[in-house]
Amino acid sequence: MKRILTILTLAVFIGAGTNAQELQQKISLKSPGNPAETYQLITNPDGTLSAQVQLPLRISRQITEEDSSMKIRIVITATDKVYYNLESVYKLSGIAHDDCLFYMPGFWYRKNLRSPKEAPSFYTSDSWQIREDRLSTPLTGVYSEKTGEYYTVVRLDQFTGEALTTHKEGEVILGGKTSIGSTGFRNINSTTALIFSFPYSEAPKTYLRKLTLAPQVQAFEKLEKGETRELVWEINKGNATDFSAFVADVWAYSYDTFKPTKTETLYTTAEAKEILSNFFSESYVDQYPLKYFSGVHMRTDDCKSTGSAEVGFVGRVLLNAYNALEYAEETNRPDLANKANAVFASYLEHGFTSTGFFREFVNFSNGNEPDVYSIRRQSEGVFAILNYLGYEKSKGRRHPEWEARMKTILDNFLKLQGENGSFPRKFNNNAEVIDSTGGSTPSATLPLTMAYAYFKNKTYLESARQTAVYLEKEIISKADYFSSTLDANCEDKEASLYASTAMYYLSMVTKNKEREHYIDLAKTAAYFCLSWYYMWDVPFAQGQMLGDTGFKSRGWGNVSVENNHVDVFIFEFATVLDWLAHERNEPRFSEFSAIIKTSMLQLMPVKGHMFDIGKVGYYPEVVQHTNWDYGKNGKGFYNDIFAPGWTVASLWQMLSPERVSAYFGQKK
Secondary structure, eight states: OEEEEOOOSSEEOOSSSSOOEEEEEEEEEOOTTSOOEEEEOEEOTTSEEEOSSOOSEEEEEEEEEETTEEEEEEEEEESSOEEEEEEEEEEEEEEEGGGEEEEETTTEEETOTTSOTTSSSTTTOSOEEEEGGGSSSSEEEEEETTTOEEEEEEEESOOOOOOOOSOSSEEEEOSSOOOOOEEEEEEETTEEEEEEEESOEEEEEEEEETTEEEEEEEEEEEEOTTOEEEEEEEEEEEEOSSHHHHHHHHHHHHHHHHOOOOOOOOOOHHHHHHHHHHHHHHHEEOSSSSOEEOOSSEETTTOOOOSEEESSTTTOHHHHHHHHHHHHHHHTOHHHHHHHHHHHHHHHHHSBOTTSOBOOEEETTTTBOOSEEEHHHHHHHHHHHHHHHHHHHHTTOOOHHHHHHHHHHHHHHHHHOOTTSOOOSEEETTOOEEEOOOTTHHHHHHHHHHHHHHHOOHHHHHHHHHHHHHIIIIIITTTOOBOOSSSOOSBBHHHHHHHHHHHHHHHTSOOHHHHHHHHHHHHHHHHHHHTTBOSSOOOOOTTOHHHHTTOOOTTOEEOBSSSOOEEOOOTTHHHHHHHHHHHTTOHHHHHHHHHHHHHTTTTOOBTTBOTTOSSTTOOOOOEEOSSOBSSSSOTTEEOSEEOHHHHHHHHHHHTOTTHHHHHTTOOO
């Protein structure tokens, strides 16, 4: 049942229960050249809001309640020219701040305690509000571990405008119209509260670039006399058994609220691969003992090859060699086949350490070669070679020397695995652990399951099963997805993506109850991964390249708490979503997968539509969609240095959805 209320007091009740949830509002007005003044608003019998002094604007508020949700509609009309910022506080009376975990999709999970103090986290403050375009959904959620209750607030708007500013901190008057507000949570005398405002405010700090917190910012929008601004928020209440169930509920609610749709499909799979294949042609480097596709530490403006060869993580040299070989034989491109085979031959001869690990990263320009190795890069190297060996075997070609190399490195893996099933994040050539944290463990699950299928060695399957035990106990059941990426120590998208994909691979080599259990774990982790992907289109200002070229952020994933930009890291995850949609009858998954698969091809650099990239097919990496940068250029542009090696590999894997099922000999 729906009912419209004119609020006579500041106490607002939502849903069943005894807790009176208190809604308060205040408005800050700024006169140019002077500090802003803030006024607490009171509610009048006619539904308007006013202050103790005469304000140069009229504010009306309408609240509509329906079941467990409440919609707040506020209309501001200027009676004289005014610069304003409106803030609302929804105090959750009876819910202790210390009992709560917090959620801002794609940016904040639990208390962000996996993040360092130089990034937004509880180490700096237990109260945060941030601008909405940092978030994959412009929403804040509060979950009480004590009662299972949760509340969310989401902004509802067309999100069509953005304005440039001259300053990034302090009180800022916007240079035009924006549709970006802010959202967050606050500790008010040990009681938790939802905070939402318009235009945006960020406090107690604003996050400008990697590990760089700056003083808070408060933006002011100008209204001319007679001009009106309408603002709408929705507060929703629910119950969940744990934080994972809470995230799953909120993701489904967000999807149903925003109803994202596919972007225009500009390229067929064949056309997209043809464009991307230019990367294989132009990035090939053959002047060093290791032959490779140059894909790291490159400038976006010229895309000149560098002396750096990287096996996994951002370089993905071996996976791209497999991609190039497969594509060359499909399209009769002997030039590409020769390059790909030369890469494999050079790594077979020169690509391993004395104990059999991959030489992960070699900079031939300066002779730098780190002697610290990672389970993620090593795993991604083995993953690529096993894909290659499986492909070659299907063509009647065998490579016993490569098989021997893989058995050696897999034996090294088995030595590294801990009793709890985890793999250390970093180690040296003698398999001595340097970083024992297990956040990267699921990256090893993929090659272990593949090795079992290829070599028929149950030892590899048992090792993969042990990773699943660890992942379930320490990662998935605790909703603690962190530090799968190698250039950050924080909550990140890739940890949940790898966890979900790991369970997908295990389901390929198991049966009955065990397989069903892995499917359930994949689904739980998938919701966390999905939470990083944008439901909505972030607005850009004129002059910001991404906005001027029509970029839509829906379907793109934020990266991590530290690295606050979107990218195309997807690999098999779209395929996992399609599989889960079928296995668990969740059509939202396949629908969102379709959004991802169309949206992520938007910035394809082709002649006449280069999107500020120097060469055709060198897909951009650090796509800066909010007030944050990696050091250069800021919102609406890229950082000047990028790594197209992994972006090409990621999109190629997305465009090859039959690969996994074909490798394991299963019909899709």
